[in-house]
Amino acid sequence: MLEYLEAVRARECQNDSKNSLGNYFNSGVTSGTCLQAFSAPDDALGYGDKSVSRDTITEVFIEFSTHTRQIESANYLKSLSAICASLDNTFKAANKATLTNKDGQKTKEIKGGILTVLNEGNEIISWVSTEFCQTRTNAEIAELLLGLKHRHDVLGLPQPKMMVADNCCHIRGAVASAMPETEAKLDVWHFSAR
Secondary structure: OOHHHHHHHOOOOOOOOOOOOOHHHHOOOOOOOOOOOOOOOOOOOOOOOOOHHHHHHHHHHHHEEEEEHHHHHHHHHOOOOEEEEEEEOHHHHHHOOEOOOOOEEEEEEOOOOOOOEOOOOOOOEEEEEOOOOOOHHHHHHHHHHHHHHHHHHHHOOOOOOOEEEEOHHHHHHHHHHOOOOOOEEEEEEHHOOO
């Protein structure tokens, strides 16, 4: 909001027919384009006394997010790390998903699942989707964990102390190969169920 107010103060100039919200964001605050003033309520060439549509509000929000929040979000996601991470997958749930065509025939189009790693703050810090994670092999899990290890190395942080999963026996080899100093443990819910 402060950026907008500063831009309005800095651009006390005449209306320009080329102005639009997209031009404002694309040109940046320091360029020479002017912001358009709101039209009078009864101006037929302006808003014409009509309310702003849902589409316009959506366009403004998307334009704002694209130019102000995407880089911030990307940088934040690159900074996520873990001390104790939780590894989980959706293979069983993904295998239950079926599609029905117009003739009523059902097919299972989704092969594989989503493999995710969460940190102690319940933030997803790494994931791989169905198109890349087909078989749950240690090689696929190790590839995901190597990426996480690389992120910790780049950030200058120690590797996670522990990787918790619902199938620790299955992931133990992948964890040992990708992150030798990280222990693989069974999560509490599955531990108590044994």
